[in-house]
Amino acid sequence: MTNPSKAKPLLFYFLMVASLFFxxxxxxxxxxxxxxxxxxxxHxxxxxxxxxxxxxxGAYFIMALPSAFLIRRVGYQRGILIGLLVVAIxxxxxxxxxxxxxxxxxxLFAxxxxxxxxxCIETAANxxxxVLGPTDGAAGRLSVAQAFNSVAYIIAPTIGGVLLFGKKQVADAPVDFSSLLIPYVVLGAVVLVVFGVFWFIKLPDIDAQSAQSRTTGEQAHHNVPLLRQxxxxxxxxxxxxxxxxxVGVNAFALNYILENAITKDAAGATVTDTLFAWFSHLTGAATPEQTAAYVIVVAMILYAAGRFSGALIARIIRPNLMLSLYGVVNCIIIMLVMADIKCFSWRVLPLCWLFMSIMFPFIFAMSLRNLGEQTKMAASFLIMAIVGGAIAPPLMGYLADQYHSMAICFILPLIGFIxxxxxxxxxxxxxxxxxxxxAKMP
Known part of the structure; x- marks a missing residue:
């Protein structure tokens, strides 16, 4: 049973670390x-x-392992501070x-x-x-923390849609990046403020081995080499x-929505899906790109809802079963997207985010179960696995360019959801x- 006097400070530290997810x-x-x-x-x-x-x-792949060694040496808090400083730069x-x-x-270099x-931050925070509580609640706890991440997923496309696609491009006009600089300068300033807060607070140095041992009786395989688990x-x-x-779905959803919702008829005239046109009028979007960006915002609202609801559902249904069920639904959604039913498939695509919502935190928490003192190093390998996001978009872009269709390139996300x-x-x-x-260890 959790000691109430310890639960309150743990909640505070949980919320502080969860703010990093945003x-x-x-x-x-x-x-x-x-x-x-x-x-x-x-162009x-x-x-x-x-x-x-x-x-x-690619940066995640290259820096995850060095970050893990750094965190093992200096601890979670200093690792977070170093990561925040690099993000601001x-x-x-x-x-x-x-x-x-x-x-x-x-x-690209920036x-x-x-x-x-x-x-570095993710290698420490995830x-x-x-380990900031009972092992059995790790997947749900991480899903709640990732919900802060989802709120940012709602805000960022909204800001991006307004600043980047809020006005029509003028042909032969000089390239102006000022609208792109605003969100990143503000981001840098906010990150420095968060750096200052983390500089003054003191996160508890929780030992993963003892944290898991307190809540489960399974200690025998904590020291088994990772490759044998x-x-x-x-x-x-x-x-x-x-x-x-x-990442593949995220990268080309906007392109797909535009291609599926705005088509040409046999005579070559442009045909805009009625729902897309209505949503454009509702949001007051100045361009089709801005309308599509707002569709992504709706998808991210579903993503956030899935994160919060997923943590609650995980109390009733085992996380591994939820993961399988959500995976099956997403496979069905992606097959409908690949069918490329004009003026329809784009309407189904936002549901993909609802069922993606639990996948990263559940896989992460399930993979780290009962790893004890190897948790920090194991987490770095899971962060390195994010390199999948570096590989899929160029391949999807290549398929789209070669076949002149966004639908065909969604074969890669289909494999990913299986x-x-x-x-x-x-x-x-x-x-x-x-x-x-x-059990076989001496």
Whole structure:
């Protein structure tokens, strides 16, 4: 039974760490509008715009393991502080990129630096939340923390839609990046404020081994090498494929919505879906791109709702079963998207976010179960698995450019959603295998 006197300070620290989830949620969600923005303003192809995600999630792959070693040496709190400082530097690098260099590569470099800081923060914050309380509640606790992330996913496309697509482009007008600089300069300033707050508070240094031992009797396999624990190794594979799916959907949802909702009839006349036209009028959007960005906002509201509701449902239904059920539904949604039923499939696509909502936190928490003192290192490998998000968008962009259709490229997200479905079904068996590996240890 939890001691009430200890529960209150733990809640405070949980909320403080959860605020970090908002920061990287905002950074990730801005990518969803950056792809189309750079296609428009710098005239890059869909394949090239996919390298935005490569720069971001490639940084996760490169920096996750060094971040884990850093956190093991200096602790969770100092690791968070270092990550916040690097994020602020990356955000402010958008100023020289937009005012002086004005090249696609300069923005990619700024995003890489910013994301290196995010990798450090995520490597510290995700596992910290899982051990900040009972093991059985880790998946639900992480889902609630990720809900803060989801709120940012609502705000960022709204800001991006207003600032980046809020006015029609004038042909041959000089390139103006001022609207892009505003959110990143504000982000940098906010991150510095959060840095100051974390500088003055003192997070409890929770030992993952003792935290899990207090709540479960399973200690035998804590010290088993990570590679001998199949629930962890297959968790990495699943996370890699899932993140590839999520980031791929995020990267090209706006393109897909525009292609599916606005078509041409046999005579070559433009036909706009009635629901899309109504939503454009309702939101007062100045351009189709802005309307599509607001559709993404609706999707992110569903995403946030799924995060909050998922934490509650997980108290009734086992997380692995929820993961499988949500995976099946998302496979069905993506198949409808690939069917490319004009003026219809785009309406189904936002539901994908509702059923994606629990996947990352559930896979993360399930993979870290009973890893004890190896939790920090294991978390870094799971963060490295985010590199799936660096690979999928360029491949999807290539397929879209080659076949001149966004629908075909959603075959990659379909594969990504099959993975969590299978992992959820197999999880009890994998966990037992990990326990058996522990029982064989001397």
């Amino acid at each position: 920061i990287w949620g905002f950074c990730h969600a801005m990518l969803d509008v950056l792809n189309k923005h750079f296609q428009n303003i710098l 890059v192809s869909k394949t090239q715009s996919g390298f935005i995600q490569t720069a971001v999630f 990356g955000a402010f690098m958008f100023v020289p990129a937009g005012l002086w260099f004005q090249t696609f590569e300069s923005f 995003l890489f630096v910013l994301s290196s800081g995010l990798a 596992p910290y939340v899982t 199949p629930h962890f190794t297959w968790g990495i594979v699943t996370q890699f494929l899932y993140v590839a799916a999520q 993975a969590p479905t299978l992992y959820g079904i197999a999880y009890p068996y994998l966990l037992d295998r990990s326990a058996c590996a522990g």
